[in-house]
Amino acid sequence: xxxxxxxxxxxxxxxxxxxxxxxxxxxxxxxxxxxxxxxxxxxxxxxxxxxxxxxxxxxxxxxxxxxxxxxxxxxxxxxxxxxxxxxxxxxxxxxxxxxxxxxxxxxxxxxxxxxxxxxxxxxxxxxxxxxxxxxxxxxxxxxxxxxxxxxxxxxxxxxxxxxxxxxxxxxxxxxxxxxxxxxxxxxxxxxxxxxxxxxxxxxxxxxxxxxxxxxxxxxxxxxxxxxxxxxxxxxxxxxxxxxxxxxxxxxxxxxxxxxxxxxxxxxxxxxxxxxxxxxxxxxxxxxxxxxxxxxxxxxxxxxxxxxxxxxxxxxxxxxxxxxxxxxxxxxxxxxxxxxxxxxxxxxxxxxxxxxxxxxxxxxxxxxxxxxxxxxxxxxxxxxxxxxxxxxxxxxxx
Amino acid sequence: xxxxxxxxxxxxxxxxxxxxxxxxxxxxxxxxxxxxxxxxxxxxxxxxxxxxxxxxxxxxxxxxxxxxxxxxxxxxxxxxxxxxxxxxxxxxxxxxxxx
Numbered sequence: 355x356x357x358x359x360x361x362x363x364x365x366x367x368x369x370x371x372x373x374x375x376x377x378x379x380x381x382x383x384x385x386x387x388x389x390x391x392x393x394x395x396x397x398x399x400x401x402x403x404x405x406x407x408x409x410x411x412x413x414x415x416x417x418x419x420x421x422x423x424x425x426x427x428x429x430x431x432x433x434x435x436x437x438x439x440x441x442x443x444x445x446x447x448x449x450x451x452x453x454x455x456x457x458x459x460x461x462x463x464x465x466x467x468x469x470x471x472x473x474x475x476x477x478x479x480x481x482x483x484x485x486x487x488x489x490x491x492x493x494x495x496x497x498x499x500x501x502x503x504x505x506x507x508x509x510x511x512x513x514x515x516x517x518x519x520x521x522x523x524x525x526x527x528x529x530x531x532x533x534x535x536x537x538x539x540x541x542x543x544x545x546x547x548x549x550x551x552x553x554x555x556x557x558x559x560x561x562x563x564x565x566x567x568x569x570x571x572x573x574x575x576x577x578x579x580x581x582x583x584x585x586x587x588x589x590x591x592x593x594x595x596x597x598x599x600x601x602x603x604x605x606x607x608x609x610x611x612x613x614x615x616x617x618x619x620x621x622x623x624x625x626x627x628x629x630x631x632x633x634x635x636x637x638x639x640x641x642x643x644x645x646x647x648x649x650x651x652x653x654x655x656x657x658x659x660x661x662x663x664x665x666x667x668x669x670x671x672x673x674x675x676x677x678x679x680x681x682x683x684x685x686x687x688x689x690x691x692x693x694x695x696x697x698x699x700x701x702x703x704x705x706x707x708x709x710x711x712x713x714x715x716x717x718x719x720x721x722x723x724x725x726x727x728x729x730x731x732x733x734x735x736x737x738x739x740x741x742x743x744x745x746x747x748x749x750x751x
Numbered sequence: 752x753x754x755x756x757x758x759x760x761x762x763x764x765x766x767x768x769x770x771x772x773x774x775x776x777x778x779x780x781x782x783x784x785x786x787x788x789x790x791x792x793x794x795x796x797x798x799x800x801x802x803x804x805x806x807x808x809x810x811x812x813x814x815x816x817x818x819x820x821x822x823x824x825x826x827x828x829x830x831x832x833x834x835x836x837x838x839x840x841x842x843x844x845x846x847x848x849x850x
Contacts, residue, residue, distance in 0.1 A: 377807065378804045378807050381804050381830075382804055385803075386835060388834075391833050392830075392832045394807075394829065394833060396807060396809050
């Protein structure tokens, strides 16, 4: 429907007033001759208003005669009439063309760079890297050599594994994939032994290579040698191997905090201040006089609306809405149950990677202690020092 | 019992021609040139295959079709578009009557 309306406006139409006693007859003749009418409205017994296209309007005189009606033009609408009306206003036409050209030329530049996928690197770092490679806001779209920029950034930045650049209207979408840090792996031919990263009780030990020094149920301390890389035999003497083992141990972690616990609560006072501004390129027009905020504590709500043509053509004009809501800060005392609950969520997130078997909480002397019993991997490879190997490897269990 | 027998024979609901088109799965409104009404909610009605407008006022519109005359009653009725095959009426529709 909207498209038809738009088409009618471009082609132009006439609103006509039909007067007579046989208006139905007029309608019937019109339809039989293939004349399309729309928005037909009865005004009173003898009058009717209808819309008709310009070409069809020229076909009306014989119909008017036949149906014994009179037809008056009520109003003319659409582009052809508008152009005809303003045909002598050259400056006006010039202005329309100039503004159309200006808007078009604005879309030939890059106005925003959208960076996605970065986790460790900041957006600024990537922006700088892109600028060094030759991509920055305000440059001409045709000058962007995507392939070249991608290559330059990928070779210049060791932390970026892959970069994808997409041009969408005046927006550049940059997709970054960061390189994961290389895990430290001792080479296979390097002799090593295995030590404990944490104290605990051995739950399971599975030695693939090396000399096992502890067994299930043994209590180990942090840094203790679990599997030795030095094999001692009477025939060959001391031989060094690359030991490999999987060691699971039962460990205990303890967290203590003092009670009572407080929680900060924000309550809005109802007072607020707004600061709005328009930004054109890097120049901003402010709609406020005083820059300072006198509130001790406040929440800032910012909202930026960018002027766009369609979805992807972002123009360098943006509206900034800022609102400052004053807040009262109060400290609420938590009950013991609430404190335990709050701490639990904090601690649980800390022990995310390991398996928690059980937890116990204890309130004693205004202190809350939570004990976690976990099962975790405590094996860590360490290069064998020849002297050390002599000390430990020589022992026989 | 006699009274019933004397009564004029009732008109069948479907003619033979209609039954055949139904059997052959053909669109009735095309083959038989009968009107097709589409009503959306209580404010829009489209009539296809009409033959002419008999009366047009704000409260009632009478439209001639090959079968019967259809009277649409309502408030502030307006002809949104009109071509030689269909007519779209908008307004608050209160009743549709065949006579």
